Amino acid sequence: MNYVDEAKKVFDTEIEALNIIRNSLDDSFTHILHTISECKGKVIITGMGKPGHVGRKISATLASLGTPSFFLHPAEALHGDLGMISEDDVVIAISYSGESEEIIRMLSNIKAIGATLIGISGNKDSTLIKYCDCYQVFPNFQEACYLGLAPTSSTTAAIVYGDALAVVASKIYGFNEDNYGLYHPAGSLGKKLFYKVKDIMATDENNATIKSGEKLRSAIIEMGKKGLGVVTIVDRENTILGVITDGDLRRQLENGVNVYGLDVDEIMTQTPTIFDEEIMAVEALQILKQKNISSAPVVDSKNKVVGTIRLQDILNIGIVL
CATH class of the missing domain: 3.40.50.10490 (Glucose-6-phosphate isomerase like protein; domain 1)
Known part of the structure; x- marks a missing residue:
């Protein structure tokens, strides 16, 4: 047979x-x-x-x-x-x-x-x-x-x-797809359709922020404590001014800078990639991958910092491209 x-x-x-x-x-x-x-x-x-x-x-x-x-x-x-x-x-x-x-x-x-x-x-x-x-x-x-x-x-x-x-x-x-996603919130499509950046970003005490004028040493401590790979620089009203990434820190240390002498404003990136809290997580994932960055600050409609989104956090909930 x-x-x-x-x-x-x-x-x-x-x-x-x-x-x-x-x-x-x-x-x-x-x-x-x-x-x-x-x-x-x-x-x-x-x-x-x-x-x-x-x-x-x-x-x-x-x-x-x-x-x-x-x-x-x-x-x-x-x-x-x-x-x-x-x-x-x-x-x-x-x-x-x-x-x-x-x-x-x-x-x-x-x-x-x-x-x-x-x-x-x-x-x-x-x-x-x-x-x-x-x-x-x-x-x-x-x-x-x-x-x-x-x-x-x-x-x-x-x-x-x-x-x-x-x-x-x-x-x-x-x-349609929106209806399907509503009935399948645990599925990949449902997550793509309904998860926004604000649903999964690091917020409040879990977010890494530091005030303008602080020393670089303080930014290093904040970044290490929160583990997001980025610290966001804000003014007194919590408006975003820039970011310092772990890559920025490595480059500064390799150049032998005095972390006790520099202010965060001196080395921060003033035009970082930022996300509105209402953007879909799948769209943020696509941008993060395109720009080859692992995390970025999140702001509200008034440009106030409300969190940080990490590429890995998006992937961890099951959203893929």
Whole structure:
């Protein structure tokens, strides 16, 4: 047996099944899509066994793309969780045979509650389909399992069908990157869209600042204490005047300067790179990398120093370019 050839047969069989379903899509899909997009409550997915695993995935995809949704296990539903369903909800029941016992036992209750019932099945004469307000019946295709028994092509088909519903529904809502980031704040895109410099900068006692006129020795102590790689020089009103970086210090020490004799104003950079506190962290990261600097002061709308942003702090929260 050539194992790779056998694996390719599985791919080929499931791809063929997807093509069969793709080419059979008609007004049933449109009807189900509008039922979902016009739902005033939540879209509840249910299924037993393998269809249940598929249902969880479909529900998660719907929710992440703007359709409020959750998965309801049929066995739990029969023991009280039917109370989670309201008349404003849409229930999508997945059963390839359409005769799954746990699914069938809950259908009359779903109808009595008043929720809209959608069925996804491969059997148009099944009990599930007879109860449904609208349904999608998959055409015949071959399971990838060589015994023709284990749900393989059918579960793949249901997942892709659910993806199609979720994606097209999101287009109806006008779902965009900002919406996606709102629902995925821990993801890379969410962080890029919502983290500002002010959310992650070093502030207050953690920030390194020193007043104009102070000795360079004091700046060295402040920089070492805060560990930001830069100290910001400010006036009495906390307005930024310049910065001294650890690179500046190294160069001065290499030149043999008297750290006790120099004022910070004598060696500070008067036109440093600075960031407004409202700038997005991802934009600050891009500028820091372009200018090959590791940190920079942050100011408010009145040019008052409010913090310091470090390249490493941005990377540490998971923002990458």
